[in-house]
Amino acid sequence: MSTKIKESDYIHEPLTDFSLEKNRQVFKDSLNLVESQLGKDYPLVIGGERITTNEKIVSINPANKDKIIGTVSKTNKELAEKAMQAALTAFETWKKVTPESRANILFRTASMLRHRKHEFSSYLVKEAGKPWIEADADTAEAIDFMEYYARQMMQLKDGIPVQSREEESNKFKYIPLGVGIIISPFNFPLAIMAGTTVAAIVTGNTVLLKPSNNTPVVAAKFVELMEDAGLPSGVLNYIPGSGSEVGDYLVNHPKTRFISFTGSREIGCRINERAAKVQPGQLWLKRVIAEMGGKDTIIVDAEADLDIAASSIVHSAFGFSGQKCSACSRAVIHEDVYDEVVEKVITLTKTLSIGNPADSNTYMGPVIDQKSFEKVMQYIKNGKEEGKLVTGGLGDDSKGYFIQPTIFIDVNERARLMQEEIFGPVLAICKARDFDHLLEVANNTDYGLTGALISNNHDHIERAKEEFHVGNLYFNRGCTGAIVGYHPFGGFNMSGTDSKAGGPDYLILHMQAKTISVTHL
Template sequence: MIAYKHEPFTDFTVEENRKAYEEALKQVKGYLGQDYPLIIGGERVTTDDKIVSYNPAKKDEVVGRVSKATKELAERAMKSADETFKTWSKVDPAVRADVLFKAAAITRRRKHEFSALLTYEGGKPWKEADADTAEAIDFMEYYARQMLKLAEGQPVESRPGEFNRYSYIPLGVGVVIPPWNFAFAIMAGTTVAAMVTGNTVVLKPSSNTPVVAYKFMEVLEEAGMPAGVINFVPGPGAEVGDYLVDHPRTRFISFTGSRAVGLRIVERAAKVNEGQIWIKRVIAEMGGKDTMVVDSDVDVELAAQSIVVSAFGFSGQKCSAGSRAVIVEDMYDKVVERVAELTKELTVGDPADYGNYMGPVIDAGAFKKITSYIEVGKKEGKLIAGGDSDDSTGYFIQPTAFSDVDPKAEIMQDEIFGPVLGITKAKDFKEAIDIANNTEYGLTGGVITSDRENQEYARENFHVGNLYFNRNCTGAIVGYQPFGGFNMSGTDSKAGGPDYLQLHMQAKTTSEMF
């Protein structure tokens, strides 16, 4: 099998690529404001009640109106998925993989269109949107290849007169609840992982970004996915989400989102409902409070750039965002000064404009939460950059950094999920690692060091699922840096890794005597 290579990112310094993206923005602009149905068993179902998706950079601009599911429609989707499982689970894994290979090819041809849609619906600047779409393509390609391997099962021992096999079979109906921040990549990745392994899916996308999910459903249909394999039912979490999680025919739940919602799902999934004959499996990725650690005697520019990119890429709206920096005292003043300078250089505005590094935060609720934390930060530390916000046209917050913050302060412990960075000082490297470990999360971390002994100390003692040396702590690539974290960051399910698909299957041993 050919070694896997990830989808390349677009070089927007090339004029031809910039023009192509501008054309895609015009193309998507042309279909903003349309209505979209649910898809249940391959049928389009329209409801009077709509989820209205707005452009967070222009809060009065409607991206699309998507029909809103009810409990009754969720039940219909569950029945469709349950019935379709009987046939889809028996389809040759190579055929299921082929659907993904074709879907990846279709998406690749429409790459800029999907990215432009992410710019409008998710508020993603060009590079962030391009990376999101590339990751979606990667997930499709990678999981399809993984499925071809897993179709062969795993080798086990046999004895004379006895032949043993170890194979994988699908679980059943999966409820997939993806987030808005990687509205294409995570939505697509979690959905196709469940589908290619022979399960059927009830997909409840984020109410902030349902249009890109609908467009992806169209791609899968074009690629040959049979009706009922994936059922598209956007709707409110408290009504539709709870109903699907609790359902006795739900076999597993794949969730990406906040700690609070993730723990609620784990709790509800643990209850055995009438008619349920299995223990529901939960695959959860629940966020982080991630730290960049800076050692002594390092390149100040590398350290500062790594901190700023980690903290403020996509306005800090990543579970991997480095919202904390811990700097060893002899480097502290130099790095803090450079971080402040770099942060002040960042441009904020409409992400459709290539010149803007940061766009808006996702909605009014996020704007209110993040700005309230900035006010807390002004009491807990020294404001060295940013601090301002403006929601008159869109939800824009300046990248904000605080120095001299106590490691136990609110802004150093709570997941803010916005462009807010807290910086603290450590007396030595070991104390810096202790501070980095002092949260309830354990997702990503970054260490800038030129000391091999300290690097190995961090490798052993920095308790995170994804640890990066001498670079930023965001931007895991499918197949290269399998992604998932410890503690309250979730079930360490390692998306884009060699053992992710097995979470959607169960192993079966058969033994034959001759």
């Protein structure tokens, strides 16, 4: 299969219109297809070799704990080392492959994924518990990442022009780094996993992919897709396993050149600390690309459109059960409009449908697993001492890990509910005296990922542009839903390295610059 590099500008992959019956029926057919494929066993992929191990990771449907999505072979240290050696060997040839050829593999993979879009989205429904719309957006974003990074690589392939003098010719070019460890999360198990993986690959590196143990089947299917698109053996190695065993081993490894991680603050800091230590035989300082979460705020001033405010808060807080690093887990509202906005938020939240994400009418499905369920329920219990519970508050893990969308109001700005990342369907709301206070609360966490201001006041908007300290700042809309190429994504402070996925400088993080100067004799 051959796909030439397209000259036209790529906009972005359109979302599916599920209001059309024909689209709903096609998606239902895909869900049935995936249902018929559940329970399969997936081997490791190391240097193109399929390896089955006795120890398994069992992936279950978080909406129905009795349903097994698949069993996946589990990597140990010995196999991790085998994968490292395969990646090192493959790097020697892959780094010499032209950028055009590497980009074409991404274009082919994107085309194949587009053709199987509903199938992959159905795996997201089953394995990650994503409702239809969230799953469809996840798959679309994966396609966007591949299309965007392929085009970005074509822009960077010849380097960046620098000055030359009469007696010399100078060139500034980018070359690959080496072997990268990709550690991807469960919440965007296709988009983030694929995006971080192909960014490393298109820039000439080889990859050891350790996906989330909650969603390893989606990753296995993607690895198969890239192989079908013509990716050579050893460039992408699939090695799910324990973070404390395999993850630590590879982060410490002297041949690891970079680590691309998306996940919690705790693990991100641990990786950064371990990667900073130079191991015997290590020739470089490892590079860490980390996106570590957020405590994201929507602020509403006295001159806001209150319906837009309520809709932005609710959908940013409870989309995919609040399991987004960009989720609005706190809203700060000017005292003059506080009661009215709170009432609108509660009313809208009560209209959200909760249930099995395979049902087209479901807005919010389960949280990902038992550990997450217990953590969120504990925050709800603690929250009853920090604020007034006005809706939700109940959970049911008898069949799946379901938690009602939960709102606490009148919460102190320094309370745990307002400061700690919960990663679940819990929203804390507090009151602000004036615009200075709104900005003060917006900036009072350890994080700095996303935020939004709902306002019709030009001066407030201009102030927020300068003073609201987040990596992705939005106005008069929600604080989730960054689009590749439109909203480069990444945050400040404890939200990570501000690596700006889906942005013009993201690929450069996976390369090193080389200056070449030739003196004319």
